[in-house]
Amino acid sequence: MPTESDIKKAVADYLQYKENQGKLWYARLNAGDFIETRGNTRRRIKGVGKGTADLIVIQSTNVQTQYKGQAKGSPYPIARVTFVECKSSKGKPSKEQLEFAERVMGLNCRYFVVRSVEEVQNILGDKG
Numbered sequence: 001m002p003t004e005s006d007i008k009k010a011v012a013d014y015l016q017y018k019e020n021q022g023k024l025w026y027a028r029l030n031a032g033d034f035i036e037t038r039g040n041t042r043r044r045i046k047g048v049g050k051g052t053a054d055l056i057v058i059q060s061t062n063v064q065t066q067y068k069g070q071a072k073g074s075p076y077p078i079a080r081v082t083f084v085e086c087k088s089s090k091g092k093p094s095k096e097q098l099e100f101a102e103r104v105m106g107l108n109c110r111y112f113v114v115r116s117v118e119e120v121q122n123i124l125g126d127k128g
Helices: 003-022 096-106 117-123
Strands: 025-028 033-038 043-045 053-069 070-086 111-116
Touching: 003 025, 003 053, 003 070, 003 117, 070 096, 070 117, 096 111, 111 117
Parallel strands: 070 111
Antiparallel strands: 025 053, 033 043, 053 070
């Protein structure tokens, strides 16, 4: 049974493959603070806030205006923002993760909890 870390790595590998094809842009979002050491120098690096999703994906897509079920005008491009939280088969989102999901969905972003690369493919509309 894959761990959350295994799923996160597999999803990130898949997203990197799609980014290399020019199909999307993604970034891993690390929560918490980190200490970086270079020689004798140490500095604190601030990550994203607690509850933030594991990954952000930005894709280009088109929208079409409709009136009474009929397409009107030309389609125009928009950016579609998707946040992805990776969990193991038994993992559940924390209170902070659920609050983050509610906040970003209120901003018209998409948010999904995934347990496999196949789920990400379906979410992003990848036919293979």
